[in-house]
Amino acid sequence: MAAAELFLHQGYGAVSMDAIAAKAEVSKRTVYSHFPGKDALFAAVMMGHCDSVAGIGHLHLDPDLEPEEVLSDLGRRFLPLVTSPEAVSLFRIVVAEAGRFPELGQTFFDCGPLRWVATVAPYFEEQHRCGRLHLPDPEGAAVQFMTMLKDPLHMRAILGVQQQVTEAEIEAHVKRSVESFLKLHQPV
Numbered sequence: 001m002a003a004a005e006l007f008l009h010q011g012y013g014a015v016s017m018d019a020i021a022a023k024a025e026v027s028k029r030t031v032y033s034h035f036p037g038k039d040a041l042f043a044a045v046m047m048g049h050c051d052s053v054a055g056i057g058h059l060h061l062d063p064d065l066e067p068e069e070v071l072s073d074l075g076r077r078f079l080p081l082v083t084s085p086e087a088v089s090l091f092r093i094v095v096a097e098a099g100r101f102p103e104l105g106q107t108f109f110d111c112g113p114l115r116w117v118a119t120v121a122p123y124f125e126e127q128h129r130c131g132r133l134h135l136p137d138p139e140g141a142a143v144q145f146m147t148m149l150k151d152p153l154h155m156r157a158i159l160g161v162q163q164q165v166t167e168a169e170i171e172a173h174v175k176r177s178v179e180s181f182l183k184l185h186q187p188v
Helices: 002-010 017-024 028-034 038-054 067-082 085-097 102-111 113-129 138-150 153-159 167-184
Strands: none
Touching (some): 002 017, 002 038, 002 085, 038 102, 067 085, 067 113, 085 102, 102 113, 138 153, 138 167, 153 167
Protein backbone atom coordinates (compact mmCIF):
# COMPACT_ATOMS: atom_id res chain seq x y z
CA MET A 1 0.00 0.00 0.00
CA ALA A 2 1.40 3.36 -1.02
CA ALA A 3 0.27 5.13 2.15
CA ALA A 4 2.01 2.60 4.40
CA GLU A 5 5.29 3.04 2.58
CA LEU A 6 5.09 6.83 2.79
CA PHE A 7 4.10 6.88 6.46
CA LEU A 8 6.87 4.45 7.37
CA HIS A 9 9.56 6.41 5.53
CA GLN A 10 8.44 10.01 6.01
CA GLY A 11 6.27 10.06 9.12
CA TYR A 12 2.68 11.16 9.52
CA GLY A 13 3.02 14.94 9.39
CA ALA A 14 5.24 15.01 6.31
CA VAL A 15 2.85 12.94 4.20
CA SER A 16 0.00 14.64 2.36
CA MET A 17 -3.03 13.11 0.73
CA ASP A 18 -1.63 14.49 -2.56
CA ALA A 19 1.59 12.53 -2.06
CA ILE A 20 -0.37 9.37 -1.24
CA ALA A 21 -2.48 9.77 -4.37
CA ALA A 22 0.63 10.33 -6.49
CA LYS A 23 2.42 7.32 -5.01
CA ALA A 24 -0.65 5.13 -5.57
CA GLU A 25 -1.04 6.55 -9.08
CA VAL A 26 -4.66 7.52 -8.48
CA SER A 27 -6.46 10.81 -8.16
CA LYS A 28 -6.78 12.59 -4.84
CA ARG A 29 -10.55 12.24 -5.24
CA THR A 30 -10.13 8.45 -5.39
CA VAL A 31 -8.18 8.45 -2.14
CA TYR A 32 -10.83 10.59 -0.44
CA SER A 33 -13.59 8.34 -1.75
CA HIS A 34 -12.09 5.52 0.33
CA PHE A 35 -10.77 7.49 3.32
CA PRO A 36 -12.30 10.69 4.72
CA GLY A 37 -8.92 11.91 5.96
CA LYS A 38 -5.31 11.10 6.64
CA ASP A 39 -6.09 9.81 10.14
CA ALA A 40 -8.55 7.25 8.70
CA LEU A 41 -5.96 6.18 6.15
CA PHE A 42 -3.33 5.80 8.91
CA ALA A 43 -5.85 3.72 10.90
CA ALA A 44 -6.34 1.47 7.88
CA VAL A 45 -2.57 1.02 7.60
CA MET A 46 -2.32 0.03 11.26
CA MET A 47 -5.32 -2.30 11.13
CA GLY A 48 -4.00 -3.89 7.96
CA HIS A 49 -0.68 -4.55 9.65
CA CYS A 50 -2.39 -6.08 12.71
CA ASP A 51 -4.51 -8.26 10.48
CA SER A 52 -1.67 -9.43 8.25
CA VAL A 53 0.82 -10.20 11.01
CA ALA A 54 -1.41 -11.36 13.87
CA GLY A 55 -4.71 -12.14 12.19
CA ILE A 56 -6.54 -10.07 14.77
CA GLY A 57 -9.36 -9.28 12.35
CA HIS A 58 -10.23 -12.98 12.26
CA LEU A 59 -9.22 -13.91 15.80
CA HIS A 60 -11.77 -15.77 17.89
CA LEU A 61 -10.74 -16.94 21.34
CA ASP A 62 -12.60 -20.17 22.04
CA PRO A 63 -13.91 -20.01 25.64
CA ASP A 64 -13.91 -23.81 25.85
CA LEU A 65 -10.15 -24.10 25.38
CA GLU A 66 -7.81 -24.05 28.36
CA PRO A 67 -6.47 -20.58 29.24
CA GLU A 68 -2.83 -21.69 28.95
CA GLU A 69 -3.39 -22.77 25.34
CA VAL A 70 -5.38 -19.68 24.35
CA LEU A 71 -3.06 -17.19 26.03
CA SER A 72 0.06 -18.85 24.65
CA ASP A 73 -1.36 -18.70 21.13
CA LEU A 74 -2.33 -15.08 21.66
CA GLY A 75 1.18 -14.24 22.85
CA ARG A 76 2.72 -15.95 19.84
CA ARG A 77 0.59 -13.71 17.62
CA PHE A 78 0.99 -10.49 19.60
CA LEU A 79 4.75 -10.36 20.17
CA PRO A 80 5.82 -10.81 16.53
CA LEU A 81 3.33 -8.07 15.66
CA VAL A 82 4.51 -5.44 18.15
CA THR A 83 8.20 -6.18 17.60
CA SER A 84 8.04 -6.25 13.79
CA PRO A 85 9.99 -3.49 12.02
CA GLU A 86 6.77 -2.04 10.59
CA ALA A 87 5.02 -1.89 13.97
CA VAL A 88 8.10 -0.40 15.61
CA SER A 89 8.23 2.30 12.91
CA LEU A 90 4.52 3.04 13.24
CA PHE A 91 4.83 3.27 17.03
CA ARG A 92 7.78 5.64 16.76
CA ILE A 93 5.82 7.82 14.33
CA VAL A 94 2.86 8.01 16.68
CA VAL A 95 5.01 8.89 19.69
CA ALA A 96 6.96 11.50 17.74
CA GLU A 97 3.95 13.20 16.19
CA ALA A 98 1.04 12.73 18.61
CA GLY A 99 1.77 16.10 20.26
CA ARG A 100 1.14 17.92 16.97
CA PHE A 101 -1.54 15.51 15.75
CA PRO A 102 -3.61 14.38 18.76
CA GLU A 103 -5.95 12.43 16.50
CA LEU A 104 -2.99 10.24 15.57
CA GLY A 105 -2.53 9.05 19.16
CA GLN A 106 -6.24 8.34 19.51
CA THR A 107 -6.32 6.50 16.18
CA PHE A 108 -3.36 4.36 17.19
CA PHE A 109 -4.88 3.60 20.58
CA ASP A 110 -8.25 2.67 19.08
CA CYS A 111 -6.84 0.49 16.30
CA GLY A 112 -4.06 -1.13 18.31
CA PRO A 113 -4.24 -1.53 22.09
CA LEU A 114 -7.99 -1.02 22.44
CA ARG A 115 -8.70 -3.51 19.66
CA TRP A 116 -6.56 -6.17 21.38
CA VAL A 117 -8.29 -5.54 24.71
CA ALA A 118 -11.70 -5.80 23.03
CA THR A 119 -10.63 -9.17 21.60
CA VAL A 120 -9.26 -10.59 24.86
CA ALA A 121 -11.72 -9.20 27.45
CA PRO A 122 -14.73 -11.34 26.42
CA TYR A 123 -12.61 -14.47 26.72
CA PHE A 124 -11.52 -13.41 30.21
CA GLU A 125 -15.08 -12.60 31.16
CA GLU A 126 -16.15 -16.13 30.21
CA GLN A 127 -13.20 -17.70 32.06
CA HIS A 128 -14.20 -15.79 35.17
CA ARG A 129 -17.87 -16.73 34.78
CA CYS A 130 -17.10 -20.44 34.52
CA GLY A 131 -14.60 -20.31 37.41
CA ARG A 132 -11.41 -21.20 35.53
CA LEU A 133 -9.77 -17.89 36.42
CA HIS A 134 -10.45 -15.11 38.90
CA LEU A 135 -10.90 -12.08 36.63
CA PRO A 136 -13.58 -9.76 38.05
CA ASP A 137 -12.30 -6.96 35.77
CA PRO A 138 -11.88 -8.61 32.34
CA GLU A 139 -10.81 -5.43 30.56
CA GLY A 140 -8.25 -4.59 33.24
CA ALA A 141 -6.97 -8.16 33.08
CA ALA A 142 -6.67 -7.91 29.30
CA VAL A 143 -4.59 -4.73 29.64
CA GLN A 144 -2.46 -6.41 32.30
CA PHE A 145 -1.84 -9.48 30.15
CA MET A 146 -1.00 -7.50 27.02
CA THR A 147 1.40 -5.35 29.06
CA MET A 148 3.08 -8.42 30.54
CA LEU A 149 3.53 -9.81 27.06
CA LYS A 150 4.82 -6.63 25.50
CA ASP A 151 7.78 -5.77 27.63
CA PRO A 152 10.75 -5.93 27.71
CA LEU A 153 10.91 -7.16 24.09
CA HIS A 154 8.84 -4.29 22.69
CA MET A 155 10.84 -1.68 24.60
CA ARG A 156 14.12 -3.11 23.30
CA ALA A 157 12.81 -2.94 19.74
CA ILE A 158 11.45 0.61 20.13
CA LEU A 159 14.74 1.87 21.55
CA GLY A 160 16.78 0.11 18.88
CA VAL A 161 18.58 -1.97 21.49
CA GLN A 162 17.51 -5.12 19.68
CA GLN A 163 16.84 -5.12 15.95
CA GLN A 164 15.08 -8.46 15.71
CA VAL A 165 13.38 -10.68 18.26
CA THR A 166 13.90 -14.39 17.71
CA GLU A 167 11.22 -17.07 17.85
CA ALA A 168 13.03 -18.65 20.80
CA GLU A 169 12.92 -15.35 22.71
CA ILE A 170 9.24 -14.96 21.93
CA GLU A 171 8.46 -18.51 22.99
CA ALA A 172 10.35 -18.16 26.29
CA HIS A 173 8.78 -14.80 27.08
CA VAL A 174 5.26 -16.00 26.24
CA LYS A 175 5.73 -19.02 28.49
CA ARG A 176 6.89 -16.84 31.42
CA SER A 177 4.13 -14.28 30.90
CA VAL A 178 1.35 -16.85 30.64
CA GLU A 179 2.58 -18.75 33.71
CA SER A 180 2.79 -15.54 35.74
CA PHE A 181 -0.62 -14.31 34.60
CA LEU A 182 -2.33 -17.62 35.35
CA LYS A 183 -0.69 -17.80 38.77
CA LEU A 184 -1.91 -14.28 39.59
CA HIS A 185 -5.47 -15.09 38.56
CA GLN A 186 -6.05 -18.56 39.96
CA PRO A 187 -9.63 -19.12 41.08
CA VAL A 188 -10.20 -18.27 44.73
